[in-house]
Amino acid sequence: MSQPDCLHISLFGAPQVMRGSSLVEGFISNKVRALFCYLVMNPHPHTRETLAGLLWGDMPENEARANLRKALSNLRKLFPEWFHITRQTVTFDTQSPYTLDVAEFQRLYERLQGQLSPEERPKILQELVSLSRGEFLAGFYVAGASTFNEWAFGWRERFSEQAFQARYALAEHYMAHRLYSQAVTHLRHILSMDPWREDVHRDLMLAYARMGEQKAALKQYAVCKQVLSRELDVLPAPETVLLYERIKARGERPSGNIPRQPVPCFGREKELQIITQRLTSANCRWLTVTGLGGVGKTRLAIDAAQQLSPFFFDGVFFVSLASVHTLQAVVSTIAETLGMLFDEQGDRIEQLVGYLQQRETLLVLDNCEHLTTITPVLEHLLEHTHNLKVLLTSRQRLHSAWEHVLPLQGVQVDSPQDSADVPSPAVHLFRYHARRVRPGFSPSAEEMGTIRQICRTLGGLPLGIELAAAWVGSMTCSQILRAILETPAFLDSTLPARKSQYHGLRAILRYTWIQLTPQEQRCFARLAVFGDSFTAEAAQAIAGLSPTLLGRFVEHGLLHTTILDAPEFPPRYTLHQLWLQFATDRLAEMPAERQDGYHAHRRYYLALLQHATAPFPVPDFNNAYIAWKRALEMAPYEEFEACTRTIVASLVSHNRYDELLEILQSALQRMASQRNPDTILQARWLRLMGEAYFRLGQLPKSLEYHHQALTVLGMDMPASLPRQALELGREILRQVWHRLRMPRPDAQRKHRYLEGARSYERLGQILFFESVPAVTLLYTSLRGMNLAEKAPPSDVLSRLYGNMILGSGLVPLHTMARFYRRLALEVAQRLDSPSALSWVLEISSIYTCGIGDWAQAEQEAWQAIALANQERDTRRRNECLVMPAHAAHARGDFRRSAELWQQIYLTALQSGDIQAQRWGLSGQAENFLPLGRFEESAAYLQATLELPLKVADIGTDITCYGLLALTRYQQEKFSEARRVADIGLRLVAESSPTAFSSVNGYTCLALVYLLLWKNAPQDAALADAARQSTSALWAFSRIFTLGRPAALLAAGLLAWLSGKQTKAMQLWRRGIASARALQMPYLEASLYNHMAHHLPEGHPEKDTAMAKSQQIFARLQVPAVIRETV
Incomplete structure (x- = not known):
């Protein structure tokens, strides 16, 4: 209870003082109240001079002292026991009873910085939040006391930040719990x-x-x-x-794919609790459940996944890897399980990282013991993601520094409470499975003892218990026990002695096998040919299992059934790994059955693969892959080639290029052993190797294989530039002849022509990003196009016509570019191919952006984006979004442009597309600069340049260095601006302009050098750099019309600095007209701005130019800071 002589002082919120339960009133002024607050907060002696200056510093000294005396008299009257007031000093007496909310807050906040138990921390946070009911001295302002107000403001800010930290930490605590x-x-x-x-x-x-x-x-x-x-x-x-x-x-979308289980889990409560505790703690991101086959690792992982589902915002995903044998297949299987589509180009693992990076996901990876190469991949995923966790099952640990291990034993056989009513988990499990085959099964006390002995003999292994219980329908428990003890333990010699619980399990396997008829044994052994789960139809076609026999195998535990959530897919059947090993050994003893089974398996799954129209189920593809592997090892070459054609076509249609590489490498090696290989097929496989490397972002390897394909076809590309120029002339003549008289399609040689055309088309795309000379690009386009025109119309012809749009624009021959644009659209529309049409529309949009036709560029880009969305092609979507983003920037809508670039960046971040991430970041920086957000611009540009990219992207590099140089100039970091600009200028000198998107890189480099030279006119090196960069920008504008206003701006500034004022004015006027015609208001305003700043006072155009500049900048909402220099 409050004591009458105790002060309760509250300074959070409006200041308030209570003596006991009574509110203290009687302060004669706010300054007296302020003096009280100051002395309470600072309980040490203060001189009268200090206090007078604190509150009456704007008065003469005598008046200030007089006011202080009145105030102290008021305090002495209100609080006689709490202040020591002498002629020299004033002190608040902390020995007198009082409470102060801010002092208690400070004490608790200091405790918060120390070591606290998990129970103490939330309690202290709650107390801190309760104490900070409002701001320090909320609404309390003292007129004429600036020193006091500044003091109060400082404490207010400090307490506000501390209160925020406490409340935020408490909120995070609640979130975590x-x-x-x-x-x-x-x-x-x-x-x-x-x-x-x-x-x-x-x-x-x-x-x-x-x-x-x-x-x-x-x-x-x-x-x-x-x-x-x-x-x-x-x-x-x-x-x-x-x-x-x-x-x-x-x-x-669904938040996971956890398989449904027909059998409840017994006796794993403790293990489930351990898994949940570990995977919900911050220090465990990878938990491996280890144990013998049959111990129940998979079932435990499934139950744990269900229990953990609420803890993972983006889902829990079960990935069975029992039938996956390559690292590439692991990555593809995980991606398919997640519902993730890979982009056309880029490293698959990095795309998977990008997809998972910001997601809170649990991957349950089942049966990983045979995947020795999975450890580095999982480590890479965990290192580069924030909230990914992995629950993995394996017979042994994978030896990673990230890995926590939970060894799993059999379920408990003996327990203190074991009885008929409350059996031990192992006995309960036996009884459950027994009642599945014998519903009225109710064991006597003697039989319960026998069941315990059965379970004990089997080491509590759930699989063994299930198999033993399945015989209750035809045997007594004693007979089952005798069969286990008397049947020779099959393959025991391969097991370490310490795994003696396996002996009983092997005996059960062997006994179950003996009970099958010879025909049933043959059918069961043939199930070993499957590489993954299978349907009832496949089991009948390949192993001869009738529906009745299939049901019997399920009943006796030889097969397990999986019911998928997707109603369009039938139930699937699997063999436990121990049964699979057993069946494989038995099949090896039947050579004729094995050979026939392999052939039937290959025939069935390759036919299934060949006629598939919908996405192919992963298990069926795994079976087809196993069939191909066996064909590689043992089938005649003709059959192997047919298998390879089928699986390659399937992999290409599903964009599984990482797995395609392995298959093609093996296929090409076997083809090389043939005396007269099919050269067209060899070229196709070499080209597809190049395509796979292109899709995986390994462009040098892609170039290598495309060149090999052309060599096999006898269509090599000239190595030197002079030879390319000579051959280009010949290809131009061929193309002119084709325009006069289109060649008739050659049915016999069409595949050869199309293979060559496809290789040249892809070569042109790769070389485009490497900024090679226009001659090389034109040659690849024309050579490929001339070849494609000798075959029936195809998607590659439309793509090559599209490439000619860009190639013609680079010369520049705009009439030719428009001609090929019409041809490309005609072919793509005739083929009714969304992919081909979206490509042509994208290329046309790139071209129209380059010439500044923003409306046409945007219209075509959005049409291409709609088609790309139908195809779920995120890479194409990002490429096409570049054009609306550039159009918005050119029109001065920098906020809209930045938003579009952010969309590109976020989509690329999710897919792991590093190149598109660079576009998105640098594009945002490009818009931050005219908005005056220099710090953000510099940060985004630095981040772009630091992103690791395995392919050349010189255009983006030029853009980054140019923008960063101008950003540093705006920040008055002139030496840094020059250093960065020098790097950009070297890149410009070493390349040719091939992409309109680098226009601002060229522009900023020229402006930075010109502005630096303007400030240091004696620097000859700066003068040379200014001329070189301006010349490069001028050359750029001759190819890309959108660069003309900036080129005229830079050329005008160069002329002015060279003493040619009249020429400068002419160039700037032309630039204004060009910017207006191209609807580029920001550049128009910049040109007016330069005119206004350079014209002398009194010039008739100076005020008009300044007014127009300000008017446009105001309409664009551009901060004034940018107007003075650009």
């Missing part, structure tokens, strides 16, 4: 005080989503976006948009 409603309360309170804290908006979105309130989560994103735009004029950060996309996607 799944107390989302409490977390929401505190997060909303924080946003009511600081609405622009984007990290808090993200947490609130996530809390709503975890509560299942998706609409509230998406609405919170809209609020966040609106606040950031209104208050700070910025877009949400990429991580905020990614979270928004995750929440939106979560409502559109």
Whole structure:
């Protein structure tokens, strides 16, 4: 209870003092109240001079002292026991009883910085939040006391930040403990005080989503976006948009694929608890469950996955790897399970990293003991993701520093409570399986003892218990025990002595086998040819299993059934790994059955693969792959070639290029042993090797194999530039002849022509990004096009016509470019190929962007994007979004452009496409610069340049160095601006302009050198660099029309600095007209701005130019800081 002589002082919120339970009133002024607060907060002696200056510093000294005396008299009267007041000093007496909320807050906050137990920390956080009921001295302002107000402001800021930290930490505590409603309360309170804290908006979105309130989560994103735009004029950060996309996607797809199990789990409560504790803790991201075959690792992992599902926002995914034998197949299988589509180009593992990077996902990887190369991949995934965790099953650990291990033993056989009513887990499991075959099974006390002995003999292994219980329908428990003990333990010699519990299991396997008829044994042994799960139809076609026999095998535990959630897929059947090993050994004893079984398996699955129209189930593909492997090893070459054609076609249609490499390498090696190989097929396989490497982002290897394919066809590309120029002339003549008289398709040689055309088409695309001379690009396009025109119309012909659009534009021959654009569209539309049409539209959009036809470029880009979305081609979508982003930038809509570039970056981040990530980051920086956001621009450009890219992207590099140089100039870091510009200028000198998108790189380099030279006119090196960069920009503008206004701006500035003012004015006027014609208002304003700054006072055009410049900049909402230099 409060004591009458105790002061209770509250300085959070409006200041308030209670003596006991009574409110203290009687302060004669706010300054007396302020003096009280100051002395309480600083309980040590203060001189009168200091206090007078604190509150009456704007008065003469005598008046200040007089006011202080009145104030002290008022305090002495109100609080006689709590102040020591002398003629020199004033002190608050801490020995008199009092409480002070801010002092208690400080004490608790200091405790928070120390070592606290998990139980103490949330209690202290809660106390801190309760104490900080409002701001320090909220609403308390003292007129004429600036020193006091500054002191109060300092404490207010400090306490506000500490209170924020405490409340935020408490919210995070509630989030971590799944107390989302409490977390929401505190997060909303924080946003009511600081609405622009984007990290808090993200947490609130996530809390709503975890509560299942998706609409509230998406609405919170809209609020966040609106606040950031209104208050700070910025877009949400990429991580905020990614979270928004995750929440939106979560409502559109299932959150996992955990298999349904027909049998309940017995006796694994302790193990489930351990798995849950470990995988929900921060220090365990990889847990491997190890144990013998048949011990129940898979079943435990499935139950754990179900139990862990609520803890993983983006889902729990079960991936069976028992039948996966290569690293490439592991990556593809995981991606397919996640529902992830790989992009056309890029490293598959990096794409998987990008997909999982921001997701909170649990991967359950089952049966990994045979995958010796999986460890580095899992380590890479964990190192480069934030919230990915892995639950893995294997017979032995995988020896990774990330790995935690849970050894699994058999289920408990003996327990203190074991009885008929409460049996031990092992006995309960036996009884459950027995009742499946004998529903009325109710063992006597004697039989319960026998069951315990059976379970003990089997070491508690669930598989053995299931198999033993299956014989209850025809044998007594004693007979089952005798069969286990008396049947020779099959293959015991291969097992270590310490695994004696396997002996009983082997005996059960052997006994079950003996009970089958010879025909049933042959059928069961033939099941060993399957490489993965199979359907009833496949079992009958390959192993001769009738539906009745299939049901009997399931009943006796020889097969397990998996019911898929997708109703279009029939049930699938699998053999446990021990049964598979057993069946394989038995089949090896039947050579004729094995040979016939392999042939039937190969015939069935390759036919299935050949006629598949929908996405192929992973197990069926694994079976087809095993069939191909056997054909590689033992089938005649003609049969092997037919198998390879089928599986290659399937892999290409499903974009599984990483697995394609292994198959083609083996196929080409076997083909090389043939005396007269099919050269067209050899060229196709070499080209597909090149295509696979292209899709995987390994462009040098891709070039190598495409050249090999052309060599086999006798269509080699000239090695030197002079030879290419000579051959280009011949190809131009051929093309002119084709335009006069189109060649008739040659049915006999069409495959040869098409293979050559496809290789040249892909070579042109690769070389385009390497900024090779225009002669080389034109040669690849014309050579390929002339070949394709000798065959019937095809998608490659439309693509090559599309390449000619760009090639013609680089010369530049715009009439020719428009001609080939018409041809490309005609062929693509005639073929009714969305992929070909989207490619042509993308290429045409690139061309029209380069000439500044923004409306046409945007229209074609959005049409291509719609087609790419139908094909689920995210890479094509990103490539096409580049054009609307550039169009928005050219028109001065920098915020819209930045938003589009952010979309590109986020999509690329999710797919792992490094090149598109670079485009997205540098594109955003390109828009931050005219908005005056220099720090962000520099950070994004640095991040772009630091991204590891395995392919050449010189255009983006030039853009980055140019933009970064101008950013550093704006930041007055002139030496750094020059250093960066020098790197960019070297790249310009070493390459030819092939991409319109680097226009701002060329522009910024020229401007930086010109502005630096303007400030240092005696620097000859700067003068040379200014002329060189301006000349390069001028050459760029001769190819790409959109560069003309910037080229005229730079050329005008160069002329002015060279003393040619009249020429400079002419160039700037031409630039203004060009910018206006091309609808590029920002450059128009920049040109006016330069005119206004360089014209002398009194010049008739100076004021007009300045007014027009300001008018346009104001309309574009560009900050004034950018106007003075650009």
